Amino acid sequence: MADVAVGKDKCGEQRLVSLPLSRIRVIMKSSPEVSSINQEALVLTAKATELFVQYLATYSYRHGSGKEKKALTYSDLANTAEESETFQFLADILPKKILASKYLKMLKEKREDDEANDDESDDGEAES
Amino acid sequence: MAERPEDLNLPNAVITRIIKEALPDGVNISKEARSAISRAASVFVLYATSCANNFAMKGKRKTLNASDVLSAMEEMEFQRFITPLKEALEAYRREQKGKKEASEQKKKDKDKKTDSEEQDRSRDEDNDEDEERIEEEQNEEDEVDN
Numbered sequence: 001m002a003d004v005a006v007g008k009d010k011c012g013e014q015r016l017v018s019l020p021l022s023r024i025r026v027i028m029k030s031s032p033e034v035s036s037i038n039q040e041a042l043v044l045t046a047k048a049t050e051l052f053v054q055y056l057a058t059y060s061y062r063h064g065s066g067k068e069k070k071a072l073t074y075s076d077l078a079n080t081a082e083e084s085e086t087f088q089f090l091a092d093i094l095p096k097k098i099l100a101s102k103y104l105k106m107l108k109e110k111r112e113d114d115e116a117n118d119d120e121s122d123d124g125e126a127e128s
Numbered sequence: 129m130a131e132r133p134e135d136l137n138l139p140n141a142v143i144t145r146i147i148k149e150a151l152p153d154g155v156n157i158s159k160e161a162r163s164a165i166s167r168a169a170s171v172f173v174l175y176a177t178s179c180a181n182n183f184a185m186k187g188k189r190k191t192l193n194a195s196d197v198l199s200a201m202e203e204m205e206f207q208r209f210i211t212p213l214k215e216a217l218e219a220y221r222r223e224q225k226g227k228k229e230a231s232e233q234k235k236k237d238k239d240k241k242t243d244s245e246e247q248d249r250s251r252d253e254d255n256d257e258d259e260e261r262i263e264e265e266q267n268e269e270d271e272v273d274n
Contacts, residue, residue, distance in 0.1 A: 016220055018142050026135050027170055028177045028192075033185075040194040040217060045176055047216045048201060051209045052172045053143060054150035056165055061151055072151065074160040077168070086205050089175055090168050 017046045024049065056080065056087065138169050176200050 024046045028037055057072065063083075064076025075097065081090040143166045147157055177192070179200035184192050194217055201209045 016216060016223070018146065019138055020142070023135070023138060024173060027173045030136060031174060031177045031181065034177060034181050034192065035190040036192070038191050038193045040220065041180065041192040041197050043220050044194050044197040044213055044217060045173060045180075047213055048176060048197065048206070048209050049138075049169050049173055050146055051212060052206070053146045053165055053169050055206075055208070056168055057147045057150050057157075060161075061155065070154055071156040071158065072147075072161045073158050074164055077161055077164045081168075089204075090171060093167055093171055094164055 017043060017050065019046045019049055021046055059084065059087070136170055138166055140166065143169065175204065179203050 021042055025037065025042055028034060028042070028045060056077070060076040060080040061072050063080060064072065074094075077090075078094045078096045081087050081094040082096060140162065144157070144162055147162065147165060151157070176197065177200075180192050180196040183196040183199045183203075184190070187196075189196075198210060198213060201207065201213065
């Protein structure tokens with residue numbers, strides 16, 4: 001099955017789809033409820049994914065802080081996932097990053113809060 | 129078929145090219161950003177598939193088709209993709225039609241060739257028969273003369 005479609009063919013014409021259909025198919029089939037996929041649906045999904053990549057990249061670049069530096073960074077993408085409704089579904093896989101020291105501080109504060117609450121609810125019972 | 133983790137990823141080279149072509153010239157894309165976009169693309173495929181599948185099931189069909197994918201885009205709020213996708217679908221259908229016609233023409237040509245070869249063979253046989261007849265006639269004339 002010759003599904004690898006390159007960007008431009010010998011005549012220099014734009015091929016319909018650049019992403020390999022076989023790989024797209026594997027991802028689609030990994031979804032448990034899916035029985036079978038018609039060839040047109042496969043081609044359209046591949047094409048849609050390309051459009052998505054373009055959209056995500058340009059949107060993140062336009063709204064990102066990297067614009068002055070002429071760069072697209074991970075944090076531009078994470079910001080997009082958090083702030084744009086359209087890209088919300090990516091929030092879990094593109095979490096914002098914070099400094100490790102800040103995270104440890106947050107953990108510490110949370111633990112202190114929890115302990116404070118426990119003390120209030122305890123009726124003087126010794127902790128085991 | 130068990131999928132290895134890397135099978136659910138899309139090829140880096142292609143993803144990078146799509147990003148570079150979308151962004152203005154000279155913009156640098158960090159390796160992390162590239163990898164993140166690639167992961168996002170895989171998640172997009174899963175999300176789109178799941179969504180499209182809902183439409184197929186609503187239509188009591190087991191096979192995902194083109195309209196399910198288009199409906200999914202609408203549902204996922206990627207309406208901006210619908211027009212380019214419809215154009216791509218038209219182009220794909222034309223291409224398929226062209227291929228089909230080309231292979232049917234090839235078959236027709238092949239059949240015609242086989243037919244004409246048979247005709248040539250039978251024509252040769254007829255010629256042989258004619259020659260025999262002519263010879264016989266000449267012989268008869270000769271005989272009569274004698």
